[in-house]
Amino acid sequence: MEVSILVFLAGGLFLGWSLGANDAANVFGTAVGTRMVRFGIAAAVCSIFVILGAVISGAGAAHTLGKLGAVNTVAGAGMAAFSAALTVYWMTKLGVSVSTSQAIVGAIIGWNLFTGSPTDTGSLIKILATWVACPLLAGIIGVLLFKITGKAVTWARLHIFRLDAYTRVGLILVGALGAYSLGANNIANVMGVFVQSNPFTTYGGGELFRFTAIQQLFLLGALAIAVGVFTYSKRVMMTVGSVLFPMSPLAAWVVVVAHSIVLLLFSSQNLENLLASNGLPTIPLVPVSSSQAVVGAVIGIGLLKGGRGIRWRVLGGIASGWITTPIIAGVICFVSLFFLQNVFNQRVFQEHAYVISAPVMEKLSSEGVATDSLSALQDRRFERWSALREALQTLDPPQPAFEKTIRAYAMIEPLTVARSTLNRLSDTSFSLAQRFALRTMTGEHFLHRWRFEADLAARSAAWRTLPASPENKLFNRQLKDQREEAYLLFQD
Amino acid sequence: MAVQLFKRTKQLELKVDEILDLVSQSAMTFDQAIENYLSEGIGERFNMRLDQMIALETRGDELGLAVELQMYNETLIPDARGDVLTLLEALDGILDSFKSVLFYFSTEVPEIPEELRQSFDDLAKLSCAGVESLVLAARAFFRDVQTVNDHLHKVHFYEKDADVLVTKIRKEIFLTELPLANKIHLRFFAERIVWISDMAEDVADRLTIYAIKRTI
Incomplete structure (x- = not known):
């Protein structure tokens, strides 16, 4: 493994460390903040x-790729992870x-701006929308759940110590589930981009006793x-758990459950x-923030109790x-990429060439x-998108409406279904039928990714997108991820 | 781990229940002891009640300390720990008062005229009734916080009755032909007995706040 990979891997590990320091507070903050669970046990x-x-x-x-998968070089991804x-x-x-x-x-x-790549405005709008929707929904769920829990506790007439014990166990259980989903959903952001340059090898055989290379890589990230x-994480736990609004242990439990429900609903x-x-x-x-869900639920319960105990200054700090x-x-x-590219001579962006x-x-x-x-541009090779775009604008008539489509199909993303790579199929998420289809393509080379995908679909139904319908949504999304996985596996 | 936690919780519940039982028993023992003293003075039955009271108070101290240690060591009920400990200490204070009043009777042997005996007996009964209602309220605080007030108003009721009665006793004492020293001595005992109902009322006031805190 190259030394540079290790350096960029450190960026991912730093992100993992930050994730642990910050996001652990969302699942155990209220438990530790209300002193129901000791920090050592929670940690x-x-x-x-x-x-x-x-x-x-x-x-x-x-989950293998994560959000940072959009960044197409390890150096760029490592720096994006480091910046985050x-x-x-x-x-x-x-x-x-x-x-x-x-x-x-x-x-x-920041990476998009530096490299001149287009930013998906839809994603940006989603982020802005979640700033409002996620805390609001968490607050509403928190209030409803708090009322229901309050009624249930009154009805059950539990001894104060019994209620305390149940709340403790409940906080640990919900926290454990939250931590499990935190690991499952976020590890891809920490380690996903390094899957292709994974230094580990798979141990063991069979389905039960196999410890795959990806699992080892993810174990490193999880550590x-x-x-x-x-x-x-202790300091953020105390902010979430007691500084923002002094909560009862039962309210603490409600907050964690409300946060989990919101994350579940949206993910x-x-x-x-x-x-x-x-x-x-x-x-x-949509990608919602667990921090916002927790804060929303805390504020919801605080408002239900009259809102007098809420420390609005702290809330203002969090919201800003x-x-x-x-x-x-x-x-x-943006700034780090500039230095990485111009001072350390690292490739932070893989520019694609185009050919019609x-x-x-x-x-x-x-x-x-x-x-x-378009025939005027046929078989001409453009080394970067800006050049092709310029050429497209000189056409008569210009075709601004189809720029996105032309870009997608003209992009050169060469890949070869190499025999050596096929040996690594056991580490992938592909089904037997999908693997079989890939093996029938041994040695074939493709200039465009869409041609590879079309060929796959032609060879096996397991690689074919189903008609768009709510029932087929999950299958189609999984297939899209698997196509991405296949491309990353075989790309030249 | 969870099984151990629930086992320890159960033990703690039993300890708290036992403390409340002890306070209730001490009220009954005190009532009996005063009756015994008024009918036959310092006799075998009074001494037996005094021994019972000493045993109850000792056990109450042991349990109180055990509960306090467990609550601190295991950081239990962090939001209500202070309230529960103050409540238990106040109940222990009532136990102490029952014992000390009986000790005063045992060592100072006040001479209570025949015409005042019934009033003293009634006063002891009112103080004990107040404490018994307080114990019920405390039990409700631990198990069924919504019903705490159903018992607390009785504590206030008995305390007011005891206040009226003690004023009447004071007047009666000073209307008698007894020497002034005896009069002051009797007044001291009447005030000691009514003080227990005052203590019960103080605890009841605090319990009202604790109950509100728990229901919010």
Whole structure:
């Protein structure tokens, strides 16, 4: 393994550490803040379940890449991870609970700006929307749950010590589940980009006793998260758990459950599938911040109790942190990439070349693009998108509406289904039928990714997208992730 | 781990229940001891009640300390720990008062005229009734906080009755032909007995606040 990979891996591990220091507070902050669970116990349970979540559930196809997967070089991804981590660390040092996922998105936008890559405005709008929707929903759920729990406790007439014991066990159980999902959902952001340059090898045989290379890589990331939990999360836990609003232990439990419900509603593909299969309307899957969910639930319960105990100044600090986090991460990433590229001569961005070949013309025609004027550019190679774009604008008539489509199909992303790579298929999420289809393509080379995917679909139904419907949504999303995985596996 | 936790919790519940039982028993023992003293002075039955009271108070001290240590060591009920400990200490204070009043009777042997005996007996009964209602309120605080007030108003009721009665006793004492030293001596005992109902009322006041805190 190259030394530079290790250096960039350190960026991922730093992000893992920051994630542990900051996000562990969301699952155990209220428990520790209300002094119901000792920090040592909370940190131990949190670490164990983060590791289990990362190693068992984090290595699945849907999670392997993570948000940083959009960044197409290890150096760029490492620096984006480092920038996000630095931002989260800084905020954590100030005792502010920030959103790690938003720091990552901010860093990616910084990378986009630096490299001139287009930023998905839809994602940006989603982030802005979650600043309002996520805390609001968590607050509403928190209030409802608090009322229901209060009624249930009154009805059950539990002894004060029995209620205390149940609340403690409840806080640890909910915290453990939260830590498991924290590990499963976030490990990809910490280690996902290093999957392709994984230094580990798979141990053991059979399905039960196999410890795959990805699992080992994710274990390393999870250990970084665990170190973050133990070394730095206590302060944020106290902010979430007691400084923002002094809570009763039962309220603390309600907050963690409300936060988990909000995360589940917005991130569970299984729930979406369940709703879809029963003909119910599905909830859009958007990346919500666990920090915002926790703060929303705390404020909801605080308002229910009259709002007098809420420390609005602390809340203002946290809320302004949500806005500044992605901005700071983006700026740090932009500046760091400049130095990385110009001072350390590292490639932070993989520029794609473009060619409008005959198959591309054919494909564009089938997609409804008027190819007559494009023939002037046929078989010309453009080394970067800006050059092709300029050429497209000189066409008569220009085709601004189809720029995105032309870019997608003309992009050169060479890949070869090499025999040596096929030997690593056991480490992938592909089904037997999918693996078989890939093996039938041994030695084949593709200039465009879409041609590779079309060939796969032609060879096996297991690689074919199903008609768009709520029932097929989950399958199609998984297939999309698997196609991405296949491309990353075989790319030249 | 969870099984151990619930086992320890159960033990703690039993200890708190036992403390409340002890306070209730001490009220009954005190009532009996005063009756015994008024009917036959310092006799075998009074001494037996005094021994019972000493044993109850000693056991109460042991249990109180054990509960306090466990609550601190295991950082139990962090939001209500202070309230529970203050409540238990106040109940222990009542136990102490029962014992000390009986000790005063045992060592100072006040001469209570025939015409005042019934009033003294009634006063002791009112103080004990107040404490018994307080014990019920405390039990409710631990198990069924919504019903705490159903018992607390009785504590206030008995305390007011005891206040009226002690004023009447004071007047009666000073209307007698007894020497002034005896009069002051009797007044001291009447005030000691009514002081227990005052203590019960003080604890009841605090318990009202604790109950509100628990229901919010």
